[in-house]
Amino acid sequence: MFGILFCAVCPAFGTPDSTKRSKDTIRIVAVGDMCFARGVEQAASKAGPSYPFERMLSALQQADIAFGNLECALTAHRAAVPKRYNFRASPTWAAKLAKAGFDVVSVANNHSQDFGSRGLADTVTSLTRAGVVPVGGGLTMSEARSPRVVARKGVRVAFLAYLGMFPPVLPILASGPSVAMAEPASMRVDIAAARKKADVVVVSLHAGVEMVTTPSRRQKSLAAEALRAGADVVLGHHPHVVQPVERHHGKVIFYSLGNFVFNPSPSFLRNPEGPWAAMADIRVSRRGVTEATLVPLLIVDRQPRPRKR
Secondary structure (H helix, E strand, C coil): EEECCCCCCCCCCCCCHHHHCCCEEEEEEEEECCCCHHHHHHCCCCCCCCCCCCCHHHHHHHHHEEHHHHECCHHHCCCCCCCCCCCCCCCHHHHHHHHHHCCCCCCCCCCCCHHHHHHHHHHHHHHHHHCEECCEEEEEHHHCCEEEEEEEEEEEEEEEEEEECCCCCCCCCCCCEEECCCCCCHHHHHHHHHHHHCCCCEEECCCCCCCCCCCHHHHHHHHHHHHHHCCCEEEECCCCEEEEEEECEEEEECCCEEEEEECHHHHHHHHCCCCEEEEEEEEEEEEEEEEEEEEEEECCCCCCEECCC
């Protein structure tokens, strides 16, 4: 049903031409996984105030809406849940995200609960206080599943985010801090509610297989379900590498945007050229998506930057 499209700089619906854009067109940029724990936090303590976003500030701050996936807990709480990797960074990163230009971040992933429900609650609270909208996670399940609407130039964009990995790290409780799970029946209800509130619906989906450059069957099924339910854009995360773009009748799926800020893995160190990172550059209006481009990025010293053409 869907055709695969992947290229370095890839217009999904015609060639971008700013002179022909209507006045109500806005620009959304979306990036991949951000984890400020361990080596990133250590490097930041020695670097300048704009680290690690310095090379991307122009793209982030000039966008009408900037989105990313926050893949660590922002908390001082130190009681980790039993799992292989636990990522925790200072809550002060919330203000750094805001200063860099981020408007919305997903917390619906497999690391936002690394330090339990308290760690997730601290993360959501820190982001909200900093003026960054958390999506896909909240102090209750109802909050986690609620669409977050951001309006720019009269265009209303609703964001939803889901964890598509089963089972989740912690039990999912309706009355406590939780992340939204990518259960098709729930997604259909949430997306229908979002459509009533917004002109454009963006769904972030955390799913897939790490270090694999093709989407899994589950990724494809969940993304297709989101489009059928009424989403206009699907933004994928988790594989830590860039995966293809897929489009269908004016809607677009970015299966994986890879990493944005992350401590380098052994695989990265063996092949730093990637494809590790990309940015989705999307133009939308009240009528939906008008342009969608995949922009390749390069990561040097844990810092993303545009790849030279």
